Amino acid sequence: MYKLHKTQKVPISLQEAWDFLxxxxxxxxxxxxxxxxxxxxxxxxxxxxxxxxxxxxTPLLGIKTKWVSKITQVQHLSHFTDEQLSGPYAFWHHTHFLKEIDGGVIMEDLIYYKVPFGFLGRLVHPIILKPQLEKIFEFRSKKLVALFGEFK
Structure with a gap:
């Protein structure tokens, strides 16, 4: 089991952040x-x-796959959780948190996941899969800044 934890401050109201998410x-x-x-x-x-x-x-090598998620928990203006029912990971549990702070909100992502293909998956995780997830969340971070501005 692996864990990915990301936080980002965004200069918008809690309601605006919730409406977007x-x-x-x-x-x-x-x-x-x-x-x-x-x-x-x-x-x-x-x-x-x-x-x-x-x-x-298309997560890897141009291979298209379907990903089915179920929203398992929603707490208005606070958080929601999605879990993969089928898709590219052996396990995926992702909670999106929001917390109001002075000047905006903190958006927090907490993901627990398992890679497919047993030993082979664990072998390529640090080389391919983890860097790919980091790249996706870096993209999201930049997109949030483009959409809502830089937190000061």
Missing amino acids: KSPKNLEKMTPKEMGFKIIDGADRETYAGQLITYEV
């Missing part, structure tokens, strides 16, 4: 184009517990 359609804006991310089903409503969302994604 609660729309599954905004995930497409937050994903690098080379990931080939496309929502297939389930993103026509705001995030709610029990929601199933199906994506198409």
